Amino acid sequence: MTRIISSLSDIASQYDALFCDLWGCLHNGVAPFPAAVAALQSFRATGGKVILLTNAPRPKSSVVKQLQKMGLPRDTWDDVATSGDAAQFAMLMGAVGQQVHHIGAPKDEPFFTDFEDDIAHLVQDANITRVPLDQAQGIVCTGLADDLTETPADYRAKLLMAKAKGLKFLCANPDIVVDMGDKRLWCAGALAQDYEQMGGESLYYGKPHPPVYDLARRRLGLDEARILCVGDGIATDVQGGVAEGLDTLFITGGIAANHFGPDSNNPNKDLLEEWLSSHQLSPTWSIGHLR
Structure with missing residues (x-):
């Protein structure tokens, strides 16, 4: 049974480090949440470390630039580990072949161009080439090409063709949806899920799968x-x-906020317990918003 707390400071002394999500937790895709920023700053001020652990399909360097542009203070975090980092490594190790077809937006271009120092040495030998679907050995999906207008249904024909060719589907972001401001957007995980339902094979490297946690632990260094x-x-x-x-x-108060009553700051305990039971999961703690 989860325990509802009023602030991170209630439990902060029990932990040395946080693996903290970004979208829906620390920002809404447009601007940081001031209370969440203050909570992380306070945790770090008392000696705690914060690793921003995100299913963003882009490498760390790209995510850091996005956070800077958004105005997230640098003293909020110690390091960043992304699903994109872990998926890049898998791609360079040949998880879906050398000739890959990319499904994703122009904003995800850094996935193929920007590599962290710990994997940059693999790029030349990997010899990854992006090709049309009919020439591909596998698919790399960072998201929808236009997540502001498209839905997974727009990709059904392409996924069916990939399934017929027996291609593996590398998913660089296991999230199904995210909220950007007041708009809900589909993510790569929705396409990977559809591909599996068609009988195809999807490979995942972000949360909740082990590779990105291994990366986060390495970057934590404790x-x-x-x-x-x-x-x-x-x-x-x-x-x-x-x-x-x-x-x-x-x-x-994030992606599932409408399940727990009208006040997103204070979830209804009975509704929360019922919902968690339906998912057969019980977090250690719960809170309306990070603060």
Whole structure:
């Protein structure tokens, strides 16, 4: 049974580090949440470390630039680990072949051009080439080409063709949807899910799957750390943390806010318990918004 808390400071002393989600937890895709920023700054001021752990399909460098442009203070975090980083490594190791067809937006171009120092040496030998679908050995999906207007239904024909060719589908962002401001957008995870339902094989590298947690631990650099996973995704942040044997703090006022009553700051305990039971998951802690 989860316990609802009023602020991160109620439990902060129990943890050495946070693996903290971004979208829906620290920002809404447009601007940071001031209370969440203050909570992380306070945690770090008392000696805690914060790894921003995100299913963004782009490499760390690209995400950091986005956060800077958004105005997120640098003293909010220590390092960043992205689904894009972990998926890049898998691609360079040949997970879906050398000739890949990309499904994604122009904003995701850094996935193929910007590599962190720990994997940059693999690029030349990997010899990855982007090709049309009919020439591909596999698919790399960072998202929809235009997530402001498209839905997964627009990709059905392409996915059916890929399934007929027996292509593996590398998903660089396991999220199904995210909220940007007041608009809900589809993510790469929705296409990967559809592909599996067609009988295709999808490969995942972000939350809740192990590769991105291994990366986050390496970037944290602490042995035997007491880690708390923070996020608003029950099937990503919470499920992933539980699978890793880590405590979790569920942000109820994020992507699932409409399930827990009219006040997103104060989730209804009975509604929350019923909803969590239906998902067969119980985060260690819950809170309306990170604060």
